[in-house]
Amino acid sequence: MNAAEFQYSDIIHRCFRCGYCKFPVNWMDVNNCPAYARYRMETYSCGGRLWLTRAWLTDAIKWSDHLAHILYSCTSCKNCEMKCPLGINVDIINMIRAAKGLMVEQGRIPKEARDFLENIQVHGNPYGIPRSKRGDWMGETPIEQYNGQEYLYHVGCVGAYDTRAQEAARTLARVLKRAGVSFGVLGGDELCDGNEAKNMGEEALFEDMAQENIARFNELGVKKIITLSPHSYNAFKNDYPSNEGRFEVLHYTQLLQRLIARGRLNMAIQVPVKVTYHDPCFLGRWNTEYDAPREILNSVPGVTFIEMERSRENSLCCGGGGGNFCMDLLGGSPDSPARRRVREALATDARILAVSCPKCLTIMEDAVKVEGLDDRLIVKDIAELVDQAYIKKTEAEGKQVKDE
């Protein structure tokens, strides 16, 4: 049927279904593919997904809701690419995206995915909340509109619309301001970065959004961008250049790390608590940034930092990628990756599970509630921990300075 149209038909048969893709780098558990962790059926592993895609393309099976569910349960966490021992490993996510893309073209995707993508097209966010409300996240916090400052602070859809993530977004703004960073936001004029749309097979929508963003950034003279979300970071850093959008992009943890190193973030208030950290996929495996968040946490006075058994490149995805923070195809079970992950955090004896991604923040805070762990584990964004430890210098010293 579609075999000829499928860009990767010359390699997709090479998957042996050996199952390496289910493991983390340190082999500790066979549940490091979030979809496989949730369903534990071979169909939901990466190898199963590739074999089913090939079966669909060669008419061995027909399209069905279940097939689409299996495809869209992939969160693009990249564990499989890291583990696959074969030469096809660099194209695994590309193959899954391409398969989703074919389904999008045929208009045959899960309802949740259709709603997600339509909402982005119509409202500029997956929640379907009106565009006019995009700037509401700022609340009463005085945050400057972007007008040529050194950095554009890009909040992203989750930070803009989800109430819990909005707290993190505001807190980060406060931290940056106190540290004297020159930045502004687009507020109500901000657009979605498109990372999820791309991973959900909507390449054309992604390119539209990228081009619109790039035009706007260029018009405003944006040179440097700080992102709240690693998903935005990934899109701006890795996918926008091929659309002629070249900016210096930092995830906020990378900027905070620099500020700490230069003595610009005075964290003097003790935060005497055990903290563990969850590596978000788009900062960790996708962009190999494992150190900046840890350096920040180790700099917060009073914090005792404990690693989970699966950390860094071994991290178990929270299950939020590929649009799933909204679609929730991996929820509804104690085996859901987010619930597994918070149980792992609890096992470290930590009181706080620190995150650096608004999607991880919301999905894991929900998981803590469902697991009944509210009184034992708190999920916090790193910016919130920094804020807690921060002591303001004198007003005079607090004036904005350009970052060296």
Place this chain on the structure above:
Amino acid sequence: MDICQALIDIIGEDHVSNKQEELYIYSWDLGTTEPHRPDWVASPRTPEEIQKILILANSNNIPVVPLGGGLSLAGLAVPFRGGIILDLKRMDTVIEVNEQARYALLECGVSQGQLTSYLERHHPGLTHSEPGAPPTATIAGNAAIHGQGDLAQPYGFNSDMVNGLEVVLPTGEICRFGSCSIGAQWFTQHPLPDVGLFLGWTGTTGIITKISLRLFPRKKIRGTAIFVVDNEEQVPEIFHKITHTQMSEDIVAFSQTIPPYASGLQHFTINLAADSEKELEFKQELIFDDALGEYIRRGDGGYLGFTRGLQHPQISKTADWRKGGGFEYVGSIMPVSRYPQCYRRGREISERHGIPYTVLGRCIGAAHAMMFSWTYAFNRADRETVRHAREAMHETDELALELGGTIWKPGHYGQKLVMDRLDPNTLDLMKRLKQLLDPNGIMNPGNWEAIP
């Protein structure tokens, strides 16, 4: 009766499927065996759930196929008559590791990689005999097919390392074998009644739900030394000499067309373990300066150094040699003395089928036997190469028996060849045991099929 609903009532909706996607994927072995669809896929969590499923299957005459890692590559977990395929990998708890008695008590779905990692992190002084399969292979599955790992020399088959089993019989009873059956720790199989009814029977006599596996000392320094000869006739005597020193662990001799450096030569990989440089040097001296020194001096054999760190074997790369995602192999258990013939005849079969030859022999015990394998790669997208691989394997099954060995984990073709040669009284006894344990013949039908 709505079997699907009955299964859901036993194990929950998330763990049962009769949708085309699951039926498709679970119909395939990863080798050349033709696919056969199950009617239902079920993934239980406890022996009690399995018990209920087997009672259900028996009363409705539904075949049941137990599935571990699915990496036998001989079609041993393909639902030839449909029915229920039981994916056992959710039963993956490491129940206990006893350091003093050196054993691990595991649920049947614990994978090789999981155990290796668990021991490295929590019990670094212990290791298990890890086979060359991808780490998703299960411990119980591997023992059940009489697998061999990197401690085959000197400790034998992985099935020789079993202290005890918990098994659900086809008729639903849960039984235990070994010291655990009298309520003691799971530290020994002997002298209590045998586990022999459930190892090597391809899941046709019951479903293993727990296994107690012997563990072994893990030394600080582990690595591999390499020795090369160009005359295959010398391989058996070299196996003999190295095992006599009692200084090494795993010993494998291999030869293959690709890469070119291996072609026409016999490479020995000899694993060494030591707790100190002194111990390592002592072992190397005894093996390479003393036992094998004469080969080196004569120029017949070459030492290629010792590399620290054991590589987890990446057998999956073999699958990609023809850029085609597939390979299968005939494994045999042979007398070590037959290595030269196994090599020469196997090479001839490969070349005739246009497949680059790949053979290896792994020493079992003190060279009591070897596992000799002939590997045939194929391209999943090219049916001709699949046909050639399958034909080459059938010829090789026959070769193994002709040369005086037996087939390790035979698929249907090999099973028939073995049964044709089996002692008639033995075959009759096997039939009677099978009838006793599985009166309705529901367990993994199609295997050992002369036994109805």
Place this chain on the structure above:
Amino acid sequence: MYSLKFDEQKCLKCPTQACLTRCRYMNLNRESARAEILKIAHSEDSFVLHDCVTCYACEEYCTMGNHPFYLIVQKQEELGIPPLPRPLIRRGINMGMPFRGEPAIREINGRALLMAAFADHMFLIQGRLFEGLPVISDDPRKMFHYFCQLMYLHYARESVINQRLPGIINNIAGHKATDVVCFHDECYGTYNSYCPAMGIDVPFRTVHFFEFLYNRLLELKDLIRPVNLRVAYQRPCSSRLSPDKHHFVYDIFKLIGAVAVPRKYVDENALCCGGAVEGQRREGSRKRAAELRRLNISDMKAGGTEVCVFNCPACYHTMGELLSQEGIRPVYMSDLCRLAIGEQPAGWR
């Protein structure tokens, strides 16, 4: 076809017979050295042919330019006295065979870097030092089309070198590079020492890797910050074929603020890595190689070495792990140079 430019008269006139008197693996005075080299020249058996560990040093020691090492190797082959066991020779010969398709020859018409049989070390070729420099042999699957073959000197197989080398030279020449920077100095030694000694024509100009690195560092002088490291250089056997370029090691160290520690086994007294020795037929070879490494590393440690600098990947793989265990960090010269200009080579933590 090709014949070694060896002149017995030069040995007869030689005032020192340094080739053999300076050999650290055999005990010869001038008289016995003279006798043995003449036996070898006459294709007679000599214990030298059996005991040579193929460290290449005598090529450097010879003051008459008479290629004693190439002569020894030739006679070992002629008389059937290979230093290595037969299976290792066959293995080595097979290993050098290209078997995955034809090389992709494209015209460069400028300077190029030749990775030869080290295309799998492309991870070293990054950063400002190599900016804009095209690479010949960057594909590990096809790298043996560019393999200089000189490794077979350890195998007593000059015949294999002479048979394959013209084709290799053709492949390299096909890229029409104006000059070829040789990543590995054995390639450089092949085209500047072995080929002239054999009368093999080399239709391209070659540049020693360290000369290239040194000049490149001069161009980027403003970026250099002293590395302030105490270093030892692991001189590979092949370096003996280009002693005139050895000074670049120290020129680079001086330029980048690396301090070469005082050592006994250094320069003309350097110890090879023992990689070729370990598998030799000569009794006690395995232990001899281990002892070589022990001496070498102790010598580095005694001088307070922090970092051992490598040219050759074979030395690196033979000695790297042992050095790390002794608290000395192994690093390639090019990575050290990258560090000096403020870059972060992979693996340098």
